[in-house]
Amino acid sequence: MSSFSDLAVSLQKGYACAERDHQQELLNTLTANSGFQNLLRTNQLAKTILGLTDSMNAYNNPEWQEQAIEIIIASDVYSGVERREREQKEGKGDQNLGYTDFLVLELLHWFRHKFFKWVNKPDCDRCGNADQDQIEPAGNAPPATREEIQGRAAGVEIYKCKKCQEQIRFPRLNNPSSLLKSRRGRCGEWNNCFLLLLKSLDIKCRSVWNSEDHVWSEFYSESLQRWVHLDSCEDAFDNPHLYNRGWAKKMSYVFGFGEDYAIDLSEKYICKDLDRALPRNKIDESSLSTVFRYVNAKRWASETDDTGLYKKLVQYNLEINALTRTSSANSFAKNQEKSQTEMKPRESGSAEWTKNRGEDGR
Ligand SMILES: [Zn+2]
Numbered sequence: 001m002s003s004f005s006d007l008a009v010s011l012q013k014g015y016a017c018a019e020r021d022h023q024q025e026l027l028n029t030l031t032a033n034s035g036f037q038n039l040l041r042t043n044q045l046a047k048t049i050l051g052l053t054d055s056m057n058a059y060n061n062p063e064w065q066e067q068a069i070e071i072i073i074a075s076d077v078y079s080g081v082e083r084r085e086r087e088q089k090e091g092k093g094d095q096n097l098g099y100t101d102f103l104v105l106e107l108l109h110w111f112r113h114k115f116f117k118w119v120n121k122p123d124c125d126r127c128g129n130a131d132q133d134q135i136e137p138a139g140n141a142p143p144a145t146r147e148e149i150q151g152r153a154a155g156v157e158i159y160k161c162k163k164c165q166e167q168i169r170f171p172r173l174n175n176p177s178s179l180l181k182s183r184r185g186r187c188g189e190w191n192n193c194f195l196l197l198l199k200s201l202d203i204k205c206r207s208v209w210n211s212e213d214h215v216w217s218e219f220y221s222e223s224l225q226r227w228v229h230l231d232s233c234e235d236a237f238d239n240p241h242l243y244n245r246g247w248a249k250k251m252s253y254v255f256g257f258g259e260d261y262a263i264d265l266s267e268k269y270i271c272k273d274l275d276r277a278l279p280r281n282k283i284d285e286s287s288l289s290t291v292f293r294y295v296n297a298k299r300w301a302s303e304t305d306d307t308g309l310y311k312k313l314v315q316y317n318l319e320i321n322a323l324t325r326t327s328s329a330n331s332f333a334k335n336q337e338k339s340q341t342e343m344k345p346r347e348s349g350s351a352e353w354t355k356n357r358g359e360d361g362r
Helices: 002-032 034-042 044-052 055-059 062-074 077-089 099-115 146-150 176-182 187-200 242-246 285-301 306-329 331-336 351-356
Strands: 135-141 156-161 167-171 205-210 214-221 226-231 254-257 262-264
Touching: 002 034, 002 285, 002 306, 034 044, 034 285, 044 205, 044 254, 044 285, 055 187, 055 205, 062 077, 062 176, 062 187, 077 099, 099 187, 099 214, 099 226, 135 167, 146 167, 146 176, 176 187, 187 205, 187 214, 205 226, 262 285, 262 306, 285 306
Parallel strands: none
Antiparallel strands: 135 156, 156 167, 205 214, 205 254, 214 226, 254 262
């Protein structure tokens, strides 16, 4: 037996070594190709992919993860997980789900309903005015306060309280550990903070970006053996057609950025049978796939662990194959379809805001 498993390991190592060389060659070729390098500098979508490819690195800070764990332990997440486990033993609920799925489900629910707050316009810090009609936008400003700078705010939205005339600052924080304290924002802040929570629990996860101004997450479910859609703003689990079907959101590109690779997930999230696919005209398809090959080659060529590289490549190929099957048969989509009650218009954000974004289900 041991000689057989030795053989398997040496085959894996051989495959990984050959593939590493292959990725390095590809990387050298693309680095030397001035046309391709020019595309990376000038095409907005290519620049976005380059900018987002390492986004998961932001969550590997042990201190931030510790802060996140403390908050989760103090919450009611684990008692919810125990309840789900008991119910499963009694034959209730989905028997295919495992402990980690329960943990993610409970985390989503707690995060959406008890932890994080959606902000259209911020409440007034001075007089406590929370009436959205009594708060008006008053432009933008660069980060200036200690909280804003430490929180790596990309910018600060300024509002004016019509009741007490106070100026209100709403910094769009990017530092996930700062978001554990501020506990508020729009989808970017929600997703950013939620990914830190997932990572702190050592759950394999990735960030998903949509070109029509939305972001969400996915985690890899060992019990389901696939990547599962998660939207922390909506308490949504495994509902990939929520946007296209539920919100009636029109979409063109959806990309996933994980620790092991970046991938085009448009086939998974955009339904073929609806008239809600926007044209993919921001880059030609062959260049787009080369951009993905380039960012992945960069990562894989520098991966020193043979077994680790082998696993990443196998998982990537499995996922690409599954997405191709989705594309040709669309049977995956039908199996995945949620009941009418779960396929609902957007909950997060004001009615006017969702309508303006074309996400109100109409
Ligand atoms: Zn006020």
